[in-house]
Amino acid sequence: MxxxxxxxxxxxxxxxxxxxxxxxxxxxxxxxxxxxxxxxxxxxxxxxxxxxxxxxxxxxxxxxxxxxxxxxxxxxxxxxxxxxxxxxxxxxxxxxxxxxxxxxxxxxxxxxxxxxxxxQLLDEKRGFSFQSSTLDMRLDPSSPHTAEEVVNTLTEADLNEIFEQYGEEREASRIAEAIVTSRKTHPINTAKELSEIVRQAKRNHFKKVHPATQVFQALRIYVNDxxxxxxxxxxxxxxxxxxxxxxxxxxxxxxxxxxxxxxxxxxxxxxxxxxxxxxxxxxxxxxxxxxxxxxxxxxxxxxxx
Ligand SMILES: C[S@@+](CC[C@H](N)C(=O)[O-])C[C@H]1O[C@@H](n2cnc3c(N)ncnc32)[C@H](O)[C@@H]1O
Missing domain, CATH: 3.40.50.150 (Vaccinia Virus protein VP39)
Incomplete structure (x- = not known):
């Protein structure tokens, strides 16, 4: 296999x-x-x-x-x-x-x-994995919003809430702030860019799991309701x-x-x-x-x- x-x-x-x-x-x-x-x-x-x-x-x-x-x-x-x-x-x-x-x-x-x-997780085009060159995350392509739209359009307060509620991410507010700052320069189009922004924003993370694990979980839950x-x-x-x-x-x-x-x-x-x-x-x-x-x-x- x-x-x-x-x-x-x-x-x-x-x-x-x-x-x-x-x-x-x-x-x-x-x-x-x-x-x-x-x-x-x-x-x-x-x-x-x-x-x-x-x-x-x-x-x-x-x-x-x-x-x-x-x-x-x-x-x-x-x-x-x-x-x-x-x-x-x-x-x-x-x-x-x-x-x-x-x-x-x-x-x-x-x-x-x-x-x-x-x-699905390993499919580059789906945007579920940290190294993906897209940021889609929809299970069903007819669903209304991609993760790319969410990270580039929601307010800092909304992003904070999503990361807290659906990812139980302790550093949700620092991450939401980093995303909003970063997208002012240019939109965040890939999972790779997003995971790097999260990695840099976080103060603490366990070495065993990727620092963006909870943020990716939260976005996937939100995008797919x-x-x-x-x-x-x-x-x-x-x-x-x-x-x-x-x-x-x-x-x-x-x-x-x-x-x-x-x-x-x-x-x-x-x-x-x-x-x-x-x-x-x-x-x-x-x-x-x-x-x-x-x-x-x-x-x-x-x-x-
Ligand atoms: C963990 S996989 C299932 C693997 C499967 N049991 C096997 O042994 O191959 C979960 C599957 O559920 C689908 N899925 C997730 N949420 C769903 C939903 N709300 N309705 C229908 N399918 C869903 C995903 O697209 C994915 O294919």
Whole structure:
């Protein structure tokens, strides 16, 4: 496997906890390169149905063109050996509409693996990595604002708030001030320029992580409205699951994990769902050693009552 390929995180744990049955209807909300999806589809029979979504059309296109997952031609047909499979370009906050359009009243399993795939992260043109020669950061190119527009047009106060709220960046105000000063001379057009401005503005940073990590996280969350889409998606889950249906989600930073944890607690309090794993599932040392992306991963899962 090349270093640019995406290695699915917590794959065995996810499969074990989903307890799939061959006839299940399963929704993958974040297909990516289909690493988890392939493991799921393998466990479904022709009586089963797999629906996969991704907000990034390039991910769907790659899956189809590389034949990583063979989509059956129409949602109503399937091959002898394979579950009915539907791959769609859609934000997961539209999952309710998607299922309605497929005439599916409820599903047995839904799962999500948040964030970005390694392929997106390493793509120069996307502007997600510190050395990129662009500053886009949109998952879906039809989203209204790029990170470039955000850093060049928002006020210092707004930038400060974004870095504080979405990046928990302690030096948010120094960084916002440095950005506004720098863009007076010329606009900030690349991730490389931005990461250098942040590096110079920061007084303290841990050597193990890049100094612009939190600022890049914050911009990505803001540009893609990641918390808004996550909350809107979560709201729909209890209605979309059949009785005893399960929902699993892998998060990669404390802010999104907090949203999931609090939502699950509320569902338990309301008597809608019960937690399957009382403690959050984290990757084993052996996985963390070989896959740096896994280090901050947390898996939570609930079952509808
Ligand atoms: C970590 S990757 C998933 C990797 C996948 N599980 C695999 O094993 O290959 C996350 C994927 O979710 C997609 N994504 C992120 N936010 C999304 C959203 N709101 N709606 C739909 N897809 C989203 C990204 O484009 C990316 O392809």
């Amino acid at each position: 090349s270093s640019t390929e995406h290695v699915p995180v917590l794959a065995q744990e996810l499969i074990d906890l989903l307890q799939l049955e061959p006839q299940h209807i399963v929704v993958d909300l974040t297909l990516g390169r289909g690493g988890h999806a392939k493991l799921v589809i393998e466990r479904l029979s022709k009586e089963g149905t797999f629906i996969g979504l991704d907000a990034d059309i390039t991910q769907i296109a790659a899956l189809k063109s590389m034949g990583l997952i063979n989509q059956t031609h129409t949602p109503q047909t399937h091959t002898e050996s394979q579950a009915r499979t539907v791959l769609l370009h859609s934000n997961f906050d539209k999952v309710g509409q998607v299922l309605k359009s497929l005439n599916i009243a409820c599903v047995d399993r839904i799962y999500a693996d948040l964030g970005l795939s390694s392929v 990641e918390f808004g889409t996550l909350k809107r998606m979560l709201q729909q889950i209890p209605q979309l699951l059949c009785a005893h249906g399960r929902f699993a989600i892998i998060t990669f930073h404390s802010l999104e994990d907090r949203i999931v944890k609090n939502t699950f607690k509320q569902w338990e309090k309301d008597g809608i769902c019960k937690r399957i794993n009382k403690k959050v599932v984290s990757p084993q040392w052996s996985e963390r050693k070989v896959n740096p992306r896994a280090r901050s991963a947390h898996l939570r899962i609930i079952e509808k009552i």
